[in-house]
Amino acid sequence: MKEAQHLKNTLKNTISSLVQECRNMRELKQIHTHILTCPNLSNNDQHFLITRLLYFCAISDWGSLTYAANVFRLINNPNTSVYNIMIRAYATKINGVDNTNSSCRSLILYKQMLCDGIAPDFLTFPFLVKECTMRLEGDTGRSIHAHAIKFGFDNDVFVGNSLISLYSVCGYLSCARKMFDEMSNGDVISWNSMIIGYLRRGELGKALELFRRMKKRNVITWNSIIVGFIQGGRPKEALEFFHEMQMVRDEMVRPDKITIASVLSACAYLGAIDHGKWVHGYLRRSGLECDVVIGTALVDMYGKCGCVEKAYEVFKDMPKRDTLAWTAMISVFALHGFCKEAFDLFEEMETLGAKPNHVTFVGLLSACAHSGLVEKGRWCFDMMRRAYSIEPQVYHYACMVDALARAGLFGEAEELIRGMPMEPDVFVWGALLGGCQMHRNVELGERVAQHLIDLEPLNYAFYVNFCDVYAKANRFDDVKRIRALMKEKGIKKEVPGCSMIEVDGVVHEFSVRGSPDVLMEEVVCILNGFSNMMKIEGFMLDHDRRIY
DNA sequence: CTAGGGTTAG
Secondary structure, three states: OOHHHHHHHHHHHEEEEEEEHHHHHHHHHHHHHHHHHHHOOOHHHHHHHHHHHHHHHHOOOOOOOHHHHHHHHOOOOOOHHHHHHHHHHHHOOOOOOOOOOOOOOOOOHHHHHHHHHOOOOOOHHHHHHHHHHHHOOOHHHHHHHHHHHHOOOOHHHHHHHHHHHHHOOOOOOOHHHHHHHHHOOOOOOHHHHHHHHHHOOOOHHHHHHHHHHHOOEEEEEEEHHHHHHOOOOOOHHHHHHHHHHHHHHHHHHHHHHHHHHHHHHHHHOOHHHHOOOOOOHHHHOOOOOOOOHHHHHHHHHHHHOOOOOHHHHHHHHOOOHHHHHHHHHHHHHHHHOHHHHHHHHHHHHHHHOOOOHHHHHHHHHHHHHHOOHHHHHHHHHHHHHHOOOOOHHHHHHHHHHHHHOOOOOOOOOHHHHOOOOOOOOOOHHHHHHHHHHHHHHHHHHHHHHHHHHHHHHOOEEEEEEHHHHHHOOHHHHHHHHHHHHHHHHHHOOOOOOOEEEOOOOOEEEOOEEEEEEEOOHHHHHHHHHHHHHHHHHOEEOOOOOOOO
16 A cells, blocks of 8 residues: 555656656647546646646746646646746746737736635735736736735735835836835845836936945846946946946855946947956956857947957957847947948848848948948938838938938938938937038028927027027027027026046046046147148038038 | 846937
């Protein structure tokens, strides 16, 4: 008798391991059949094995949510765990049975669960909350929160953390903060989620305040702060945090691939080539794998820092290149006016079978615009649709208008804008206005500038452009009129424009108002020297001595 | 079971 029980247990355990080691659906279906037809399994064992099979089928990458749904349907009395598996599967797999937005399957299942009289447990709520988070359903999330309170799981740290994340993703920051403050058992994840919530909304100060108050930070805390500052337009501080991060002696805060990729993008924004090179060296020393993401970030960093050759060197050494990598290199060529190189690379990309995307064509079109190759631009604009079925987006039109307007082809540019299937944005009009200024087309420039101001009445730059149009036509009464209008509307520059450059590893900021650590007289002197050299070389200079 | 990443036009 005991012997038989032992054998049955062995059978159950063997099948269980088979399910666990299964790596494809064909095998899993065979095992499923076996479980259903095996005469030596008790009902309990069968139920256990089906649950296990359901788990792998629903959760793992090789599984099938469709099949899992069928398995689930045939389970007689699903218990909490069975429901949890399905709710989790629906909440984590966006492209499940139905990738239409027809319904929130996991929420429907939850309702069904309650109707069946099955109580949810501490695992049910994080899944449900995640579903709401992904769908940006803040209000549904609130009802789930209410249910969590009703069933007594609102004090669970996992439930609390998912709720903080839900509220901060959906923009309910005060709800997130309330949850955060009320949690007695908050952990590093609670703090990170709250910080990320503030960063997402651009409240860097509040994020920083929490960051400073944290006792224990991990690599995600640091990465979030670094990325938050980059995206908040403060890449210099991002680099400072990276520096501070390296002072921390803790296994939990060793920079990882995400840190490296983010810091490289900060260097790219700043033109901080020395920092960038140092990070490149750090990457090699660290033993971190230089994957396609980091490779792309390196290409972009070197490119934006002006080292086209170095960017190309990194690019050529990449063992694998995806669309993004090709696009980054093409854009680097475009940025520096290497139109031929950009198109040669595009050809190579095609031959090697990588698929260009809409951004690739932004690169190619801007290469044409920057090089004054209108005809090539027209051809490219046409090709992207015909040969690649990529419908031109508003930013493709902006590139094309840029190319046409620089060439002074205003009629064609306006015609293109009129024919746009979408509403032209400020970049499209801005490109047209740029051309008007270049070619002193006051009549059109006036109209376009007025239109831009109508679109964004508070944008300081458009008023300045408007003044420029008149100034170049010596219509100073009109300049005065616009200036008065600005004063009347209270249009002021929010933050003085500034640019940054790294010299010998130090990032200097400077603006027209000057800079504490840059000698402006020297800068102006050198710039004038360049202007003169370019004049001699035959570059065009306009009346304001601006070079274009 | 809960938290984080790279490319583009102006």
